[in-house]
Amino acid sequence: MTRTRGLTRPTLASTVGTALEWYDFSLYGTASALVLSKVFFPSGNDTVATLASLATFAVGFFARPVGGVIIGLLGDRFGRRQMLFVTLLLMAASSVLIGCLPTYNQVGVLAPVLLVVLRVFQGLGAGGEYAGAMLLSAEHAHKRFRGLNASIPSVGNAVGSVIATAIFFLFQGLLSESAFLSWGWRVPFLLSVVLAAAGFIIRRKVEDSPEFSEAVRERGVVRGRFTEMLRLSGRRVPLAMLMSIAPNVLSYLPSVYALTYLSKTVGAPAWIGLVGIIIANLCKLVTIPTAGWLTDRIGGRRVMIIGSVAGTILVYPFFWMLDTGTPVVVWAGLVMIFTLCCDMTLASQAGMLSGLFDVRVRYTAVTFSREITGAVVGGTIPFVAAALTDAGAGQPWLVCVYSGVLCLICAVGTFFLPEVRRQADTRPAAATA
Numbered sequence: 001m002t003r004t005r006g007l008t009r010p011t012l013a014s015t016v017g018t019a020l021e022w023y024d025f026s027l028y029g030t031a032s033a034l035v036l037s038k039v040f041f042p043s044g045n046d047t048v049a050t051l052a053s054l055a056t057f058a059v060g061f062f063a064r065p066v067g068g069v070i071i072g073l074l075g076d077r078f079g080r081r082q083m084l085f086v087t088l089l090l091m092a093a094s095s096v097l098i099g100c101l102p103t104y105n106q107v108g109v110l111a112p113v114l115l116v117v118l119r120v121f122q123g124l125g126a127g128g129e130y131a132g133a134m135l136l137s138a139e140h141a142h143k144r145f146r147g148l149n150a151s152i153p154s155v156g157n158a159v160g161s162v163i164a165t166a167i168f169f170l171f172q173g174l175l176s177e178s179a180f181l182s183w184g185w186r187v188p189f190l191l192s193v194v195l196a197a198a199g200f201i202i203r204r205k206v207e208d209s210p211e212f213s214e215a216v217r218e219r220g221v222v223r224g225r226f227t228e229m230l231r232l233s234g235r236r237v238p239l240a241m242l243m244s245i246a247p248n249v250l251s252y253l254p255s256v257y258a259l260t261y262l263s264k265t266v267g268a269p270a271w272i273g274l275v276g277i278i279i280a281n282l283c284k285l286v287t288i289p290t291a292g293w294l295t296d297r298i299g300g301r302r303v304m305i306i307g308s309v310a311g312t313i314l315v316y317p318f319f320w321m322l323d324t325g326t327p328v329v330v331w332a333g334l335v336m337i338f339t340l341c342c343d344m345t346l347a348s349q350a351g352m353l354s355g356l357f358d359v360r361v362r363y364t365a366v367t368f369s370r371e372i373t374g375a376v377v378g379g380t381i382p383f384v385a386a387a388l389t390d391a392g393a394g395q396p397w398l399v400c401v402y403s404g405v406l407c408l409i410c411a412v413g414t415f416f417l418p419e420v421r422r423q424a425d426t427r428p429a430a431a432t433a
Contacts, residue, residue, distance in 0.1 A: 021160065022159075027192075029256045033053075034172075034259060037050045067125060091125040092192045098115065149347065169274040173402040236365075309407070388402060
């Protein structure tokens, strides 16, 4: 079985599709930090409304493991490509319907209930999207370039986030506050239908994974796939869950909670944080491929540990930089955590997860280990950080301790995983390693 050297066409197509799809998920994160608390929850207590809005953000993460396992099981039976169409449909339909929802002032408590329901469906789609794109990219690639190809869909995440943040920022800047809260915030969600159509067209040209297809021809489809996944994977699943902690902390602490912190605690204008997120995501177009290339050279485990430890050390300077409220300093802080530290962990996570598990149960194992951690850590960290800041009388030191401990746990868990960069294309090292 031959593998294409360098970046493959499926990698590029998967990345474009992921960018279009991640637009939806990123858009909700930005909106939950800046506008949803004012539209879908009763006024009178800004702190409670903000916490409630961030809680709906977390709901999507708790739906992701369910969607991830279901889509992973189907993907290990029918292939990766078909599932990527399912995830795209779920994400786009949910986002468009969010843009059509009535507000709290119009229908009362029904508004946040409907918001939560649609957020659940959005989470179901997101649970299988990134893993499928990552695996399709990695399984088409030559083993020497596996880490690079596996990491590239993360560039799609960044591009989607840039588009979402830029469109959100554009409408917020062009419209008055009353017009934006009335109808302007809806337009970015409604635009999802256009992006989804483009995504379907692009993904039609992507072939399914030759590695998966060959494994099925040689050894057949695994029956009882979830129990077999656990049997074949050994202790790698819980260790992979620990390895996924830092990518979630270093993604959603700066990209979601930092916007709330800047607005509510620092009192900085919203545009400072939004521009900073755009700058940090644009930098990812270079840093993610570089980190992916580095995993192919020195190994994903080493890169993950470096990124996690750096996140532990730099989280307090990050909040100090946010506290200045100075645009350039805030932007530098976001690049430091959300780009440099985060991208080392994202790239190494992608490269390692794509090679840790038997190819016939790989989709299920990756979604299960990655999305459980995403729900427990990534989905809750904006909410927990807001609560810890309030408990610390507006000071972020409790958030720094919490985030730093989580990143250290990630580094320790990663240390006990085997290195996968030199393994064969289709057969990972022994599961008991």
